[in-house]
Amino acid sequence: MTIILAVLIVLNAAMLVAVWRLYRRTSRVAEESRTRAVGEQRARWMRELEARERWAALDLTRLHPVNRHEVTQLLRRIEGASTRVLTTREREFLDRMVEAERRETRRAAGTRPLAPGT
Numbered sequence: 589m590t591i592i593l594a595v596l597i598v599l600n601a602a603m604l605v606a607v608w609r610l611y612r613r614t615s616r617v618a619e620e621s622r623t624r625a626v627g628e629q630r631a632r633w634m635r636e637l638e639a640r641e642r643w644a645a646l647d648l649t650r651l652h653p654v655n656r657h658e659v660t661q662l663l664r665r666i667e668g669a670s671t672r673v674l675t676t677r678e679r680e681f682l683d684r685m686v687e688a689e690r691r692e693t694r695r696a697a698g699t700r701p702l703a704p705g706t
Contacts, residue, residue, distance in 0.1 A: 636672070639682075639683075640671055642686050643659075643663060643666075645686075646686060655685060
């Protein structure tokens with residue numbers, strides 16, 4: 589009877605340790621996922637800010653009048669709102685305009701482009 593009681597006490601203690609470790613692991617995983625979600629949200633905010641600055645820095649005088657009109661309309665749309673109001677195609681259009689301006693600036697300076705996207 590004493591041996592059974594000792595085994596039960598040891599099993600109870602082992603169960604207590606296992607539950608405690610499981611609780612710690614789940615709370616650690618939950619904390620990591622919260623931290624990751626906050627980091628992703630910050631990263632999204634930073635990408636939006638960088639895109640807005642990149643698009644606002646476009647030299648509109650160097651663009652074709654049709655493109656200038658479209659860029660002006662898109663910049664006006666994001667002026668008081670987030671960049672999320674733009675569709676994927678509109679974002680890509682603005683990025684193409686920025687890239688075209690960069691290529692033109694490099695060509696005017698007489699340097700070769702390093703690599704696509706730089």
